[in-house]
Amino acid sequence: MDIIDVCDNYSGAGCLKAYYEKNNKSDFQIIAMGLNLAVGDIKNNHLSFMKKIYGNLRHDYNESINMLLSSVNRNSIVRVWSSNGNDDDYLLLLYVCNLLKNKCDNIHVVYSTDYNKKALSINEMDYREINKLLKNEKKLTIFEINDFSNEWNELVEINSDLRVLENGIIVNKQYSDYDNIILGMLKKLGQCRISDLVSELMDNFVINDSGSIVYLYLIDKLINNNRIKIISKGERHFTDIIEIRK
16 A cells, blocks of 8 residues: 655654655655644635745645645555644644545554653654654544544634644633733743743743744734833844833
8 A cells, every 4th residue: 555644844754754765765755734733723714824924934735735635545544643742743633634534544643642752743753763653553443533533623613823732632722821921931031032032932831832933923912912022123033132011
């Protein structure tokens, strides 16, 4: 059977590519979806939202979706690299199950956290760990595929600002849920660069395993709402000096 590896982004794809090449395998197919499903509108036009938050996207993720749909058939094995600790990786599994539930019966999942609880995503792993990680590969039953698909449909209907894994369960959040946490962290730091505040928030896993751009987006909302003040401009927005507006 053809195996199609599906992961969330290019870091994970690079890890898998290195693993295959080091093991002299050339007949592999890896699709990095780049969906970023934990943040923003997933019901109407998620691509438009992602362009707003990320600026120039490296690719139109519709291309990745179309590539997956055109590659898969009833005899394919679609192997999703997921996680019970990373929001985007977990949501990717739900999305793929929903997308392929009537097109493919062979959806497999590999959770990085089954191999190592601290390995929140394949993005953080070394290609030399893939062999051990693959020992936890599991084929989903039709019931499980439908269950994950239904979970995705429920999240789409709610369409919250953020979707965050807490104790293995996706919790729907609003951006404002993190306002006081961000402001409290800034008060503790005092005047600082935006990058310093983002680093502190990431180090404390305030929004699970979220990337820096999500935190920057929330900080910018607080700036626009006159709750954070820019003291001085840096060479880049990340280096602007900020403080709590009094």
